[in-house]
Each structure stands twice: as C-alpha cells, then as structure tokens.
Amino acid sequence: MAVEATEAQPLGKAVKRKEDPRLIRGQGRYLDDIVLPNMLYMALVRSPYAHARIRGIDVEEALKVPGVQAVLTGEDLAQMNLHWMPTLAGDKQMVLATGKVLFQYQEVAAVVADSRAAAEDAAQKVQVDYEPLPAVVDPFFALTPDAPILREDREEKSNHIWHWEVGDKEATDAALAGSPVRIKEVIRMPRVHPAPIEPCGCIADYQKATGKLTWYVTSQAPHAHRTVLAMVSGLPEHMIHVISPDVGGGFGNKVPVYPGYVCAVVLSLKLGRPVKWVETRTENIATTNFARDYHMTAEIGATEDGRVTALKVSTIADHGAFDAAADPTRFPAGLFSIVTGSYRFPVAFAEVDGVYTNKAPGGVAYRCSFRVTEASFLIERAMQTLALKLNMDPAELRRRNFIQPDEFPYQSALGWTYDSGNYESTLNKALALVDYDRLRQEQKERRERGELVGIGLSTFTEIVGAGPSHTFDILGIKMFDSCEIRVHPTGKVIARLGTRHQGQGHETTFAQIIAHELGLTASDVLIEEGDTDTAPYGLGTYASRSTPTAGGAAALAARRIRQKAQQIAAHLLEMAPEDVEWDGSQFVAKGLPSRRVSMAEVALAAYTNVPPGMEPGLEATYYYDPPNLTFPNGAYVAVVSIDRGTGQVRVERFVAVDDCGTVINPMVVEGQVHGGLTEGFGIAFMQEIAFDEDGNCLAPNFMEYLVPTALETPRWETDRTETPSPHHPIGAKGVGESPNVGSPAAFVNAVVDALSPYGVTNVDIPMFPWKIWEILKTHGLAL
Amino acid sequence: MKTYSGSMAISAPIEVAWAFLVDPHHIAASMPDVQEYQVTDETHFTAKVKVGIGPVRAVLDLTASVEPLSPPREARLQVRGGGMGSGLELISTIVLDPGDGDEPSTQITWTAQVGVSGPLATLGGRLLDSQVKKTTEQVFANIQQGLAAQAAVDP
Numbered sequence: 047m048a049v050e051a052t053e054a055q056p057l058g059k060a061v062k063r064k065e066d067p068r069l070i071r072g073q074g075r076y077l078d079d080i081v082l083p084n085m086l087y088m089a090l091v092r093s094p095y096a097h098a099r100i101r102g103i104d105v106e107e108a109l110k111v112p113g114v115q116a117v118l119t120g121e122d123l124a125q126m127n128l129h130w131m132p133t134l135a136g137d138k139q140m141v142l143a144t145g146k147v148l149f150q151y152q153e154v155a156a157v158v159a160d161s162r163a164a165a166e167d168a169a170q171k172v173q174v175d176y177e178p179l180p181a182v183v184d185p186f187f188a189l190t191p192d193a194p195i196l197r198e199d200r201e202e203k204s205n206h207i208w209h210w211e212v213g214d215k216e217a218t219d220a221a222l223a224g225s226p227v228r229i230k231e232v233i234r235m236p237r238v239h240p241a242p243i244e245p246c247g248c249i250a251d252y253q254k255a256t257g258k259l260t261w262y263v264t265s266q267a268p269h270a271h272r273t274v275l276a277m278v279s280g281l282p283e284h285m286i287h288v289i290s291p292d293v294g295g296g297f298g299n300k301v302p303v304y305p306g307y308v309c310a311v312v313l314s315l316k317l318g319r320p321v322k323w324v325e326t327r328t329e330n331i332a333t334t335n336f337a338r339d340y341h342m343t344a345e346i347g348a349t350e351d352g353r354v355t356a357l358k359v360s361t362i363a364d365h366g367a368f369d370a371a372a373d374p375t376r377f378p379a380g381l382f383s384i385v386t387g388s389y390r391f392p393v394a395f396a397e398v399d400g401v402y403t404n405k406a407p408g409g410v411a412y413r414c415s416f417r418v419t420e421a422s423f424l425i426e427r428a429m430q431t432l433a434l435k436l437n438m439d440p441a442e443l444r445r446r447n448f449i450q451p452d453e454f455p456y457q458s459a460l461g462w463t464y465d466s467g468n469y470e471s472t473l474n475k476a477l478a479l480v481d482y483d484r485l486r487q488e489q490k491e492r493r494e495r496g497e498l499v500g501i502g503l504s505t506f507t508e509i510v511g512a513g514p515s516h517t518f519d520i521l522g523i524k525m526f527d528s529c530e531i532r533v534h535p536t537g538k539v540i541a542r543l544g545t546r547h548q549g550q551g552h553e554t555t556f557a558q559i560i561a562h563e564l565g566l567t568a569s570d571v572l573i574e575e576g577d578t579d580t581a582p583y584g585l586g587t588y589a590s591r592s593t594p595t596a597g598g599a600a601a602l603a604a605r606r607i608r609q610k611a612q613q614i615a616a617h618l619l620e621m622a623p624e625d626v627e628w629d630g631s632q633f634v635a636k637g638l639p640s641r642r643v644s645m646a647e648v649a650l651a652a653y654t655n656v657p658p659g660m661e662p663g664l665e666a667t668y669y670y671d672p673p674n675l676t677f678p679n680g681a682y683v684a685v686v687s688i689d690r691g692t693g694q695v696r697v698e699r700f701v702a703v704d705d706c707g708t709v710i711n712p713m714v715v716e717g718q719v720h721g722g723l724t725e726g727f728g729i730a731f732m733q734e735i736a737f738d739e740d741g742n743c744l745a746p747n748f749m750e751y752l753v754p755t756a757l758e759t760p761r762w763e764t765d766r767t768e769t770p771s772p773h774h775p776i777g778a779k780g781v782g783e784s785p786n787v788g789s790p791a792a793f794v795n796a797v798v799d800a801l802s803p804y805g806v807t808n809v810d811i812p813m814f815p816w817k818i819w820e821i822l823k824t825h826g827l828a829l
Numbered sequence: 830m831k832t833y834s835g836s837m838a839i840s841a842p843i844e845v846a847w848a849f850l851v852d853p854h855h856i857a858a859s860m861p862d863v864q865e866y867q868v869t870d871e872t873h874f875t876a877k878v879k880v881g882i883g884p885v886r887a888v889l890d891l892t893a894s895v896e897p898l899s900p901p902r903e904a905r906l907q908v909r910g911g912g913m914g915s916g917l918e919l920i921s922t923i924v925l926d927p928g929d930g931d932e933p934s935t936q937i938t939w940t941a942q943v944g945v946s947g948p949l950a951t952l953g954g955r956l957l958d959s960q961v962k963k964t965t966e967q968v969f970a971n972i973q974q975g976l977a978a979q980a981a982v983d984p
Contacts, residue, residue, distance in 0.1 A: 094916040094947025150946065170913055178918065178944070328948065740830065742950040750951075 048713055051554070051569035055631065057562035057776070060713035064568065065553040074292040077247045077264050078324050085249070086115055088310050088323040089165035091155035091172045092333070093147035096183070096404040096741020097196070098176035100143060100154070107171040108157055113164035115317060117172065118156040118309055120144035130199075131278050131308055134301070134520055135378065137207070137369035138199075139407055141305040147176070148196055148367035149406050150743050151332040156309035158321055181741030185341065185364040185401040196367065196402045207369050207400035212383045212460050218395035221356035225347025231431045234810050235420050235790075237339040237364070237405070237735040239331050240412040241753060242548075244294025246334055247324035248307050250314035258285045259314070263307060265290040265576070266300040266546055267586025270520060272578045274303050277521075279311060290576035296548035297725070298410035301372040301588050302335050332746035335372070336405075336735055337412030339364040340398075340420045344428040352436050352443050357459075359385055359396040359424060368407035369400055372588070373416050374518040374525060380416025381509045383460040387425035388469045388507040388679060389447040394459040404741040413725055413786040415510040415589040422506040426791030427808070430502070434802055439486075440503050440795070441477060445470060448505075455772075462509060464677045465771045465779075467705065472767045473505050476681035476703040479765055485685060493803065498688040498827065500800025504792035507679040510780035511594025515671045520585065526671040527595035528582035529603040531560060533664040535653040537646025539564070539571040541603075544584010545596040546576045549721075550782055551714040552592060556600050558710055559776060563604030564611075565631040565645045582667055590678075590780025593710070594771075599670035601775040606666035611648045614664075617657035618643050676771045676779035680704040680788045684796040690829040693819025695731065695797055697760035702789070705767045706781035707774065712766070715781050719764050722785025728754045729786070730793035734812050801825070830918070831958065833965045834940040837973050841980040842933035843925050847901035849976050850923060850937075856895050856906065859971035861964055864888065872896055880917070882960045885948050887913035901925060906941075915947030919965070937973075941965050 048060045068074055105117040120142035123129035130138045143154045155172050159165040182188045182196060188205040195203050222228060248263040259281055265271050268288040276283035293300060306323045314321040325334070340361050347356040363379065365371065373380045379398035386394050411417065429447075433440040448469040449456045456464040485501055492499045515524035528544040541560050545552065557571035564571075575581060584596060608628060615633035616623040625636050633648065635641035652664035685699040702719055709715055732752040736744045745751040770777025790811060797809050797818070804825040809818070822828035839846050849855050853874040857866035866876035876891045891910035898905055908919040921941035928934030943961050950957055 092914060094911060094914055094950075096946070150951070176911075176916065178916070178946075328951070332951070738950070740944055740946060740950075742946055744951060746948075746951045 052567050054567055055562060056558040056568045058709055059711065061554055061558055061568050061711055063551050063554045063714065064557065065551065069292070076244055076292050076294055077249070077262055080249055080262055080291065082249060082251055082320040085320040085322055086158045086160060086317065087162040087165045088156055088158045088313060088321050089162070089169040090153050090306055090309070090329070091157065091169045091174065092151040093143065093154050093176070094150065095147060095176050095178050096150040096181040097179040098147050099179060100145060100147065101175040101177055103155060104173040105155065107173065108168040111159070111164055111168035111171060113160035114168045115158050115160070116313060118142065118313060120154070123312065126312070128278065128308065128312060131303065132521070133368055133370040133407070135369045135371040135373055136375065139305070139368040139370055141308045146198065149404050150741055151329065151406065152367070153305040156313065158313045158317070181404040183403060183405070183737050183739060183741050185362050185403050188401050188403050196404060205402040207365060207402060208378050209397065209399050210378045211395070211397035213395035214393055215395045217393045218356045218358050221393050222345055222347040222358060225355045226350050227348040227435060228345065229428065229431045229435050230343065230345045231428050231808060233342045233344060233424050233427050235338040235340045235342065235423055236811060237336050238412060238729055238733045239336050239735055239751065240297035240299035240410065241331055241751065242295030242297055242299050245325035245327060245330035246300060246304060247322070248310050249320055249322045250311040251320040252314040252318060254318040258287060259311065260287045260289065261311065262289045262291060264293055264300050266293065266296045266548060266588050268546055268576055268578050269544055269583050270523065270586055271303060273523060274521065275311065278308060288578040290546050293546065293548035296588070297413045298337060298372070298588055299334055300548070301410055301586065302370055304334055327748060328746045331735070331751055332743045333406050335370055335408040335410040336366070337409045338420060339409055342420065342424050344424050346428050346432050348432055348436070352438050352446050354389055354391055354447050357386055357391045357394040361398040363398050363400045364403050364405065365400050365409065366403055366405035366407040370407035372410050372520070374512060374520055375522070376517065377416060380411060380418070382417040382421045384418055384462060384507065384509040385421035385425055386458050386460055387422065388449060388505050389425070390449050391459045396460060405737060411589050413722060413783045415508060415512070415783060418508055419787045419790070422508065422787045423791050426504040426506055427794060430795040430798060431807055434807055441473065441482065444473060444503065444505050463674060464507065465674055465773060466769045467507065467677060467679045468767065468769050469505060469679055472679060472703050472705050473681040475765060475767055476683050476701050479703065479763060480683045480685070480699060480701040482683070498690060498800045500686050500796040500798065502684040502686070502792045502794065502796025502799055504682040504788045504795065506788040507677055508590070508784055508787050509675050509677055510590035510783065511672055511676045512589060512591055513595060513672045514674060523585065525585050526669050527584040527591070527599055528667065528669045529596055529599035530582045530667040531603045531607055531665065533607060533649045533652065535650050537566065537570065537649040539566065540574060541571060541600065542574045542581040543596045543600065544582055545587040545592040547587055547592070550587065550592065550718065551711065555593070555710045555714055556597065559597060559600045560604045563601055564607060582669070590783045593778050594676045594774060594780050595670055595672055597778055598672060598775045599668045602670055603666045603668035606668060607664060610664060611645060613657060613660065614648045614651050615643045618647065618651055673773050676707065676774060678704065678706045678779040678781055678784050680784050682788050682792040684792040686793070686796040686800060688797065688800050688818060690822055690827055693815040693817070693822055695813060695818060697727070697793070699763065700760050701763045702785060703765045703767060704781060704784050705769050706784065707769060707771045707779035708777035709766065709768060710778060715766070716764050718782045719785045720762050722783060723762050723789050724754050724759050725786045726789030727759060727793065728752065730790045730811050731813050830942045830944040831961065832940060832942050833962050835966055835969055836936060836938040837969060838928060839935045839937060839973060839976045840932060841935055841976055843901055843927045843935045845980065846925055846935040846937065846976055849979060850904055850972065851895050851897050853895055855975055856893065856972070859968055859975055861967040861971065880949065882949055882956055887915050887949060889915070889917055891917070911947070913948070915945070915949035918944040939969055
C-alpha cells in the first residue's frame with residue numbers, strides 16, 4: 047500500500063514517488079525542452095558506408111543554405127587537435143572522421159544553422175567522396191590474417207584489441223579433464239541497444255565575455271563528463287558547468303561522451319552562441335553505444351551426482367570500430383568474472399578477447415553492472431545444459447551447488463568476496479509462488495496432449511556498486527560517491543548527490559534514507575542531482591551503483607548531521623551530550639522520555655542558539671568509498687508455451703523473487719523489477735542490432751528494433767527475500783539491473799525446456815517466432 | 830554487394846543492340862525514375878534518379894559509365910553515387926549473343942552486383958532486396974523496351 051511522502055519513519059515504506067507529479071503531467075524539463083536565446087542547431091553528416099576512405103569533402107553547397115552559420119569537418123578539428131577523443135575504456139575515437147570511416151553512420155561533418163531544419167537540409171548538401179573498402183562484420187574473421195586492418199592509427203597492426211583473463215587455467219583444465227560429466231555450450235549474446243525513449247543530446251553555451259561554458263547534456267554522470275570535457279577541450283574545469291536536466295531513460299546509453307557533444311562545444315566556442323544538438327532515433331540506435339555482442343563458449347565439469355567441479359569460459363567481444371566501453375580501468379571485460387554465479391565452483395578460468403569490427407563503437411553496461419548480464423546469461427544457460435546432460439531437475443541441480451548462507455563472506459574462484467545471500471531460500475520462495483511441483487505435473491500432462499510447454503529457471507547473483515576505490519576507477523577517477531546535506535533553520539533539508547537519476551526514483555528513495563536518519567519525512571527533504579556547480583563530485587548513476595555508493599553517502603552524511611545535532615540537542619535540554627540519545631525520531635534525555643527535542647527544533651537552534659564555541663549551521667558532506675561491492679541475487683521462473691503453427695512463444699507466467707538486501711521503498715523496487723523484466727523480455731524475444739555483409743545496420747529504428755509495449759509484455763509476479771549487505775550503512779544492495787541481468791536466461795531456459803524432449807539444447811536469442819518455427823520444422827513439430 | 834541476373838531476347842540484330850547498349854544517351858534514359866541526365870563523353874553520363882524503398886525517398890546523384898569490353902559481345906555498365914546520406918553502387922556485365930531464329934534477334938544476358946548503403950539500406954530493411962532486384966530488372970526492361978521502340982522506328 048503506497049503512502050504519502052509525509053509518512054513518518056519512511057524507510058522501507060512504499061512512499062509515493064515525489065518526482066511523479068511533475069513527470070506524469072508532462073512538466074519534466076528534458077534537454078530538448080530547453081531553448082536559449084540566440085540558440086543555433088547542429089546536425090551531423092554521417093557515413094553511408096561501414097568502411098571507406100574519404101577522398102574529399104565539399105561543403106560549399108551546404109554553406110549556401112540560408113541560415114547556415116558554419117560547417118565543421120575532421121580536418122578543421124585536426125587543426126585544433128580535437129579530431130580524436132579518448133573513450134572511457136582508454137581507447138580513442140574519431141570525433142569527425144579523417145582519412146577513413148570505420149562504421150556506418152559515423153560522424154563525418156557537423157553543420158550548424160539558425161534552425162534545425164536548415165541544419166538538416168544543409169547536412170544533406172555536404173558532398174563526401176568515399177572510396178568504399180571491404181567491411182569486416184564478423185569478429186572471428188576480423189582476427190584472421192585475411193582481414194583488413196581497420197585501425198590504421200594503432201601501432202599494433204591487428205584487429206585484436208586486448209586479451210584479458212582471470213582464474214587458474216591449469217587447475218581448471220585438470221579439473222575438467224578429471225570430471226566424469228562435462229558439457230560445452232556456445233552461447234551468443236547479440237548486440238542490443240539500451241534505446242532510451244529520449245535520445246542523447248546537448249546544448250553547449252559558451253559565453254565569450256565570462257569564459258564560462260554551460261553544458262546542458264543528457265548525462266548519467268555529469269561530473270565525469272565535466273572532467274572529460276576539461277581534458278579534451280583544455281577549458282579550465284571550474285569554467286565548465288554541466289547540467290543534466292531530467293533524463294528520459296539512460297540504461298547505460300548516457301554514460302559515454304559522444305562525438306556530437308564535442309562538435310557542439312567546439313561550435314559554441316567558435317561562434318559564441320548556444321548550440322543545440324539532439325539525436326534522431328536512428329542516430330541514437332545506430333551510433334551511440336550498444337551493449338553485449340559477446341560470443342561465449344562455456345565448459346562445465348561435474349560429478350555424476352551433479353556437483354560442479356570446474357568452469358571454463360572463452361569469449362570474443364565485438365567492440366565495433368573503437369573500444370568505447372564504459373568499464374572501470376582495470377576491467378576491460380567489466381565484471382564478467384562474476385560468471386561463476388551463485389555456485390560453488392572450486393576452480394574456474396575465464397578469458398575475453400576484444401576485437402575491432404566495422405560497427406558502431408561500444409559496449410556499455412545496458413542496465414547491468416559492466417558485463418554482468420553476459421556472465422549471468424552464460425552461467426544460467428550452461429547450468430540448464432548441465433541439468434539436461436545429467437537428466438536432473440534444474441532446481442535440484444542448483445540446490446546442490448548453491449553457496450550456502452554460512453559460507454558468506456564467500457571467496458569465489460575468480461576473486462570476488464560475495465557479501466551475503468541465502469540463495470536456497472530465495473529459490474524456495476519462487477518455487478512456492480509458482481507452485482513448481484504442480485507445474486511440472488501439468489507440464490507432463492500437457493506434453494502428453496502434444497503441447498510444447500517449458501519451465502525455465504534463473505538463480506543469478508549480481509555484483510553491483512563500484513567502488514571500492516582501491517579497485518575501481520574510470521580514467522583514473524576513483525569510484526566513490528557523495529552526498530551533501532544542508533538542514534535549513536526550519537528543519538527542511540536540501541541534499542545533493544554526485545549521482546544522476548533517470549527514472550530510478552532517487553528524489554524519493556534518497557529522501558527516505560535521509561529523512562529516516564534525521565527523524566523527518568521524505569516530504570521534508572529535497573533531493574537535487576545533475577548540477578556540477580552545486581552537487582559534490584560523484585561518478586554518476588549506472589551499474590546499479592547509486593544506492594550502494596551515494597545511498598551509503600546519504601546515510602552517513604545524515605549521521606554526521608545527527609552527531610552535531612546531538613550536541614545542540616543537549617544544549618537545548620541543558621544536559622551533557624552523553625546523557626542524550628536518539629530514539630529513532632527525536633533526541634531524548636536518557637531516563638526522562640518526556641524531555642525531548644525534534645530535529646526541527648535543533649535546526650532552528652543551529653542558526654539561532656548554538657552552544658558556546660560551536661560553529662553555527664547544520665550541514666554535512668560525506669564521500670563514501672564502499673569497502674566492497676554488493677551482491678544482489680534473485681530466483682526467476684518462466685513458464686512458456688510454444689504455438690506449433692507460428693513459432694510464437696507465449697509467456698504464461700513469470701515469477702521473480704529478488705533479494706536486494708534492505709529495501710528502501712518496495713514500490714520503487716517493484717517498479718524497477720517490472721522495467722528490467724520487460725527489457726529482459728525484449729532482449730530474449732525481439733531485439734538484435736544486426737548487420738548485413740557490407741556493414742549496413744539492419745535495425746536502426748523502432749520498426750526493426752522492437753521495444754515491448756504493454757500489449758506484448760507478460761504479467762510479472764514479483765516478491766522478495768531480504769538479506770542485508772553486512773557492509774552497507776543501511777544494508778541495501780542495488781536492484782535496478784537485476785531483472786535485466788537475470789531474466790533472459792529464464793526465458794531461454796523455458797523455451798529449451800519445452801523443446802528438450804526433442805533434442806534441442808540451445809536456442810539463440812532473440813527468439814523470434816520465425817527462428818522457433820524453423821526449429822519446430824527441423825524437428826517435425828511444426829503444424 | 831548482392832548479385833542479380835537476367836536475360837532477355839531482343840528482335841534486333843546484334844549490331845543494332847550493341848550500338849544501343851554502348852550509347853550513354855540510351856542507357857541514361859533507361860534508368861528508372863530518372864529526373865535528368867547529362868552525357869559527359871562517349872562512355873560516361875551523370876544522372877539524378879529518384880529512389881524509394883519503404884519509408885525512405887532519396888534523389889541520388891549518379892555517375893555512370895558504359896564500357897565496351899569486347900565489341901559487339903560484352904560490355905560493362907557501372908553506376909556509382911549517392912545522396913541524402915545513402916550510397917549506391919552497381920557493376921554489371923552485359924553479354925550479347927546472336928539469336929537462333931530466322932528473324933534477326935539478340936539474346937542479352939546480364940549479371941549485376943549491387944550494393945546499397947546508408948538509410949536506404951537500413952530503413953529499407955527487409956524490403957531492400959526485392960526492391961533492388963526489381964529496380965535492377967527495370968533497368969534492363971527499359972533497355973529492352975528502348976531497343977524494341979528503336980527497332981520499330983528503324984527496322
């Protein structure tokens with residue numbers, strides 16, 4: 047039952063989202079809503095070819111279009127040494143192409159004009175003379191000697207970017223060789239795109255008189271963007287003011303810095319006028335960072351009674367033309383080493399090779415913590431294959447291999463220290479909710495009637511909340527996060543954080559944390575994010591890190607406030623501070639419960655009547671560097687039936703039990719889970735950014751790249767177990783990404799389960815109806 | 830690049846068909862939806878051609894050449910160009926054989942490799958293949974018609 051924001055003791059309650067009244071009334075203020083006086087509009091000229099040499103660019107006709115102010119090419123940028131920029135992964139990326147284009151729709155020139163229409167018209171008039179070159183689309187071919195070298199700028203004359211490995215290869219090989227049962231499965235997670243409804247964009251507003259650049263940008267990480275911009279442009283960082291207004295969905299897509307941003311900034315610097323650039327849908331899907339594109343091979347060894355002995359994984363990672371992943375510096379394959387999942391693998395080994403191809407650069411963590419979805423998909427699919435090989439119920443196989451509650455903190459074979467979990471209890475709750483035993487009986491009966499019915503499990507473990515700073519940084523900047531709280535004289539609060547929400551509900555949940563710590567209500571606390579001139583430095587919102595990092599900072603900053611408040615309370619009660627205690631809502635004199643003061647009274651005193659010698663005011667800032675990541679987990683069960691006439695898969699039921707530690711707001715958690723499951727459903731059944739042999743992108747719009755609507759989306763049944771994180775200040779873990787991470791495997795496992803009596807052990811996603819129908823036809827099952 | 834091919838019979842002697850095929854005026858006029866063209870020399874022409882696939886419409890600026898490879902048997906037609914952010918490339922070999930019948934006739938066999946890039950290729954999506962095939966076939970159907978018309982006027 048939802049409650050109002052005026053509810054006392056709000057932590058753990060379904061407080062109605064404070065941001066919703068403005069968002070659902072259309073009163074949000076998104077990037078494209080901002081119109082500045084004297085503003086210009088920018089459009090980009092993009093390459094039709096995936097791989098071509100640029101022989102010349104003729105801008106004369108474009109400059110003749112009425113309203114056009116300037117045209118910028120790569121050669122212009124080269125004169126300023128701005129034609130390349132660093133990516134967050136330590137590679138570099140062309141801003142505007144010089145010499146060669148390396149992917150279709152690559153940025154080649156920027157046109158700026160008085161209106162968007164004039165800019166678009168003029169962009170069409172820029173004549174680029176291309177000499178098409180053979181495109182490299184297949185990453186396996188890219189690694190062969192026959193493949194052309196794509197990146198001529200690199201010293202290494204190879205399309206291989208990097209090799210990364212973790213674990214004990216020798217011990218893993220030995221354990222596999224000695225295992226009586228072995229499975230090997232090739233598992234592909236295709237290229238997908240976060241596809242936020244609001245595409246990326248920015249307004250660069252450089253004022254020549256002050257030398258200050260105000261940069262409005264659709265950003266999940268405004269402070270990081272400010273620093274990157276200062277590094278790229280050479281502008282002093284204090285003269286760059288980044289404002290990330292309401293963000294209409296990010297899902298990882300709004301973490302990187304894009305070439306269009308740099309062009310808009312350069313043009314504003316040059317012209318001294320605000321320059322707006324907003325992507326079209328095609329520009330967003332075809333050029334900004336994609337996700338996944340992992341070609342994985344998994345091998346598991348096990349005993350005959352189903353105890354896993356070893357896991358070996360090798361992966362080819364297709365990064366496109368530039369390695370523009372947004373992974374922490376030491377983790378080129380992100381946190382893929384969570385691939386041992388919820389299971390007790392005594393030894394494991396994983397390796398990943400990054401490869402360049404003629405595709406758009408990436409890949410970002412699309413609603414997942416740095417390659418965790420790939421890892422989770424792999425292990426949950428491979429466990430299904432093992433269950434089939436052993437002819438064992440997949441729930442029983444998981445039970446036999448779960449890390450047990452008394453083993454936490456658990457040291458995984460690939461180096462992580464899992465904080466907490468009770469995997470069996472989470473699974474049991476899911477199985478009870480779905481009535482698993484009865485379902486299996488029904489499945490048997492329906493199979494006898496010729497129906498294709500499957501039940502799929504996924505019992506995943508995630509890893510979220512980067513820092514800690516000793517391990518995690520992006521471009522050298524340590525991954526902590528921050529909160530600054532100011533309590534006003536009337537007891538009302540403004541709190542600013544280094545994160546930037548895009549629909550996660552921070553304006554409510556962070557208000558709940560702070561209010562709870564200070565004995566206030568969520569309505570007393572205003573949360574502000576996204577303005578680098580006011581908020582303390584932080585690394586932003588992605589990878590389910592906001593609650594584990596900034597959420598911790600919020601609680602600890604509030605506790606700092608409370609420490610000072612206790613001194614003031616004691617002064618008001620005319621007692622020694624040690625004789626005053628916090629009862630969860632007010633300061634109370636020990637042994638005299640009727641003598642008490644509220645936080646509002648303390649706040650007023652902080653500005654009017656502080657104890658002698660005390661600094662006035664009531665403010666605190668906390669930079670929270672978490673001691674470890676958090677490890678949320680979940681147990682998902684999908685029940686599907688397959689139409690033998692059309693290959694259409696119907697999701698009959700989907701039960702999701704998540705464990706994200708302490709729950710701040712159950713309604714927000716449920717909303718997050720619904721959103722992530724819907725995305726996971728899209729990934730499993732309808733989404734792939736495919737390319738033809740010439741490198742043409744075949745799904746650059748919502749006609750070809752489908753997003754589930756309310757019509758297709760199944761009904762989600764959700765529940766929770768609650769195993770607090772022992773090291774987080776309030777015991778919370780991340781949750782926003784769990785459903786996207788955990789659900790694709792459940793859908794595929796269900797479809798495989800439906801088809802396994804006929805010898806099917808794997809179905810590649812996306813499971814388009816035509817693909818399923820072809821499998822049905824091959825196995826004589828199609829009607 | 831995708832490959833398309835076809836053949837057709839023309840009721841004209843091989844010399845007449847050859848003369849028609851290597852004349853850039855005739856080939857330019859045979860481009861489907863040609864808006865304007867200009868012959869630049871004996872083997873080259875430029876043309877503005879309207880193309881539409883699915884929801885995308887574009888006017889392409891094309892540069893083309895017709896090259897005699899082995900008169901009067903084999904010629905090469907090449908078309909390249911682009912517009913509205915899209916690109917088109919066609920490389921075609923045309924082979925002429927004298928017909929078998931009593932009346933003078935010519936059998937024309939063609940193969941064409943066609944590559945389309947940019948929004949035309951991507952937004953056209955699944956419609957692309959059939960549309961490119963249709964348009965390519967239309968080029969040769971127009972050539973056939975043009976030849977037939979010429980044969981009727983000047984038998």
